[in-house]
Amino acid sequence: MSTATTELATLNTTARGDHFTPGWDRQGNPPMWSEPKTSFVPYLWKSADAYRYLNESREVVPLELTERRNLILTNPAPGNIYPSVRTLVMAYQMVVPGDIARTHRHAPHAGRVILESEGAFTVVNGVRIDMKPGDILLTPGMHWHGHGHEGTEPAIWVDFLDIPLVQLLEPMYFEPYDDETEFQMWETITRDSPFVFPIEKTHGRLASAEIESPFHGRRIKFDTDLMPTIGLYAVQLRPGESTEKFRTTSNHQFVVIEGSGVAEIDGQEIPFERGDAFVAPAWKFRSLRSDDGAILVNISDEPLQQYCKYFREESAAEAHEDTRNKAYRVGA
Ligand SMILES: [Fe+2]
Incomplete structure (x- = not known):
């Protein structure tokens, strides 16, 4: 081992002993990575x-x-x-x-x-x-x-x-x-x-709701100004409706309050019915569909990520575009 190598090893060890982590010696723990990743699963x-x-x-x-x-x-x-x-x-x-x-x-x-x-x-x-x-x-x-x-x-x-x-x-x-x-x-x-948010008012709002986007379908947002970390939505899939596959940096929980359908999340088919709960963690491609119709309550950190300006969402086609030229959709 050369003198320089020995000196570097000594420097690294001594610095770590004083609770400095040398940036040139991260030992496989980078602080950033090229795109969102999560250990959470659907x-x-x-x-x-x-x-x-x-x-x-x-x-x-x-x-x-x-x-x-x-x-x-x-x-x-x-x-x-x-x-x-x-x-x-x-x-x-x-x-x-x-x-x-x-x-x-x-x-x-x-x-x-x-x-x-x-x-x-x-x-x-x-x-x-x-x-x-x-x-x-x-x-x-x-x-x-x-x-x-x-x-x-x-x-x-x-x-x-x-x-x-x-x-x-x-x-x-x-x-x-x-x-x-x-x-x-x-x-x-x-x-x-x-x-x-009484169910009768939710039904009334959904009855006149437009398709918000191909990704979110017929989605209405509830006022959570008193608790701004949590975004709260109802999503209605009318019989035969589906949403387009996409991914988002935000984390999503769903509770099924009416009907049934299928979520596809990260390639997994998840059939759901009334009363079930499921999750779509960040950056996993997902879509929803229903033959007979369904209403789901969706709870997420989407508004928080928008406030922080971390929020991104993209379609499967957009995912293949050159990252440096990508015009990220950052939501409302
Ligand atoms: Fe409580």
């Missing part, structure tokens, strides 16, 4: 499986042990222990008649897509909102919220939260309402609130 969670596990939990898991009867939709990416996609997480949750979920608040923004509910409600900052199947409820960060149930059958919904993003940025807070009062009672009962 995945489908079947509602029938979720309902079965939640029902079984009623027999064997006392609520005082769990606080929540929920099932977190953990992406099967190697080494992943929590998120559904990089920035977001979903969970099926069951509330049985008589249960209350204690009032609390937290930094992460959250919402829920209601699948089964007759008599279940959420109280957000003193406003009670009765939940119907197909509704979407918001509980923006640091808003007090708790759930109750005055009906006779279990209520089931899919929660969505930006917890993985908050874990990354680290401004995490969680607070119970108070030690004396476990549940914040309501001052008003309404379905006319920025915290709820």
Whole structure:
């Protein structure tokens, strides 16, 4: 070994000992790469499986042990222990008649897509909102919220939260309402609130919705100004409709609230039906189609990526163009 080589090896070792990583000796860990990549994978969670596990939990898991009867939709990416996609997480949750979920608040923004509910409600900052199947409820960060149930059958919904993003940025807070009062009672009962998108209004908007783009199809956007990290949309596939294959830098979660169809994500055919949830991680080509019609709720970090000016989307044809000459489509 030459003297220079020995000196370089000594320099590298000594610098690393003082927690400097020599830029000339990255050891296979480049900080940037030529295009988006993710270890997260497309995945489908079947509602029938979720309902079965939640029902079984009623027999064997006392609520005082769990606080929540929920099932977190953990992406099967190697080494992943929590998120559904990089920035977001979903969970099926069951509330049985008589249960209350204690009032609390937290930094992460959250919402829920209601699948089964007759008599279940959420109280957000003193406003009670009765939940119907197909509704979407918001509980923006640091808003007090708790759930109750005055009906006779279990209520089931899919929660969505930006917890993985908050874990990354680290401004995490969680607070119970108070030690004396476990549940914040309501001052008003309404379905006319920025915290709820009732299914009947979603149907009305979709009925007159135009095709937004070949990639997104008939998509409407819900107002999430109170929780700007989360983009929230409803996508309708009318019978026989399909969307064009494309890829986007944003990460997407879907919950099927009506009908059935097929998603093709990264070459995988994913047949979905009402109640199912699936994910399309960043930069995986995807398209949707339905023979009989479907409505999906789509939760993503698209507006956040647009705000950051990271957002890109492109068709399969555009993917083959010379990168240096490519006119990236950056969305609205
Ligand atoms: Fe919560």
